[in-house]
Amino acid sequence: MELAIQAAGACVVCALLAVVVRRGSPETALLLAVAAAVVVLLAVGQALEEVISFLAELGERSGISPELFVPLYKAVGIALVVRVGGSLCRDAGESALASVVETAGAVCALVVSLPLLRTVLSLLLELME
Structure with missing residues (x-):
């Protein structure tokens, strides 16, 4: 606090x-x-280092593959950077650039989430068989 x-x-x-x-x-x-x-x-x-170490411990103890947490961490990092970048663009009077930053961030978040989405897809395909 x-x-x-x-x-x-x-x-x-x-x-x-x-x-x-x-x-x-x-x-x-x-x-x-x-x-x-x-x-x-x-x-x-x-x-933030404390939070990251706790999340790493949580991942180890949960038995879930650490590779599934990496896209989540990256997406959260992208969201934080995009929020600050968009706000700074708006403060500079560039609303259009702020929108571009936010759109680029959404695309980047989707790209880093692809491994997780592929894992979900493979699990769904296994369940359907």
Whole structure:
């Protein structure tokens, strides 16, 4: 919870600074937002390691092949990157680019999910036989 409060505080302070700076230099305001996003994501990255180790342990103990969890991890990572990227594009006033980022993210998520979908298809075919 402490990390969430720190991240929210840093982002609010950065947003207020960006509002002040935006009048004189919109480009600087955008760079300030990007810098804040990178700092917060790096801080959250350390906490994310704990979650990843727990999910690895969960995968080992469940008896499910670890290869089935990899597409899930990749899809979640893509979703997080796309959300931040789309928001930054919208902040820069580029709604069309934000939509392109989101569409590209959806396609990438489907591509990384193909191994999982193939496994489901093979299981369904085995059940039908």
